[in-house]
Amino acid sequence: MLFSDSMVSNLLLIAILTLVAGGAVFCLIAAFRTYLRYRGDRVVTCPQSKEPATVHVKLSSAAISSMFGKPAVRLDECSRWPERQHCGQGCLAEIDLAGQNCLVRNMVNNWYKGKTCAYCQKPFDELHWHNPAPALLGPNHTCVQWNEVRPEQLAQIFETYLPVCWNCYIAETYRRKFPDRVTNRNWERGAGGEYVPKETGTEVQTKTESK
Ligand SMILES: [Zn+2]
DSSP: OOSOHHHHHHHHHHHHHHHHHHHHHHHHHHHHHHHHHHOSOEEEEOTTTOSEEEEEEOHHHHHHHHTSSSOOOOEEEETTTTTTTTSOOTTHHHHHHHGGGGBHHHHHHHHHTTOBOTTTOOBOOSOOTTSOOOEEEOTTSOEEEGGGSOGGGHHHHHHHOEEEOHHHHHHHHHHHHOGGGEEEEEESBOTTSOBOOTTTOSSOEEEEEEO
16 A cells, blocks of 8 residues: 555645645735725715715725635725714725825825925935925915825815925924014015025015024
């Protein structure tokens, strides 16, 4: 006899364990891929109001269900809740269609990328999410970090605000908080302190520097 009964049993056990381990790894990979796909806040157009809304997919149920087939995607947060908590979540179709394009972090990154800081003219590259959030200079000449704005308002804000790097945001905040500790001098600056080139600027305003 080539194989004894105990050897056959052991081989069978190893085969079963390998299959189980392989299946477990496959399930974990599926869950992790689903988690990566649906994590993060998204801005969608609410099918009911036709207005932008910030939504978040319930990651735990999507990831767990993806181990056994098609992920069950539902929301666990929406900026229109709790008033519309029992809506049909029709925006899930837009999430599937738009994929990563409706992710807030991608919207922000795409807007900043290639632009220059309104104060120091330093160009923005890819945003790194572990770094402090850059800011926005509004028509009212005040600065606010982008993550202080409600995500569903970002698209509208991006149309009229200027990008500001974090260093200039800190300097500008200091200037506004402690105006008696800074010196103003004439420079090629707009009313909000933003850079205005000589050839296109029609008026010379003030620049402030912290001491
Ligand atoms: Zn700057």
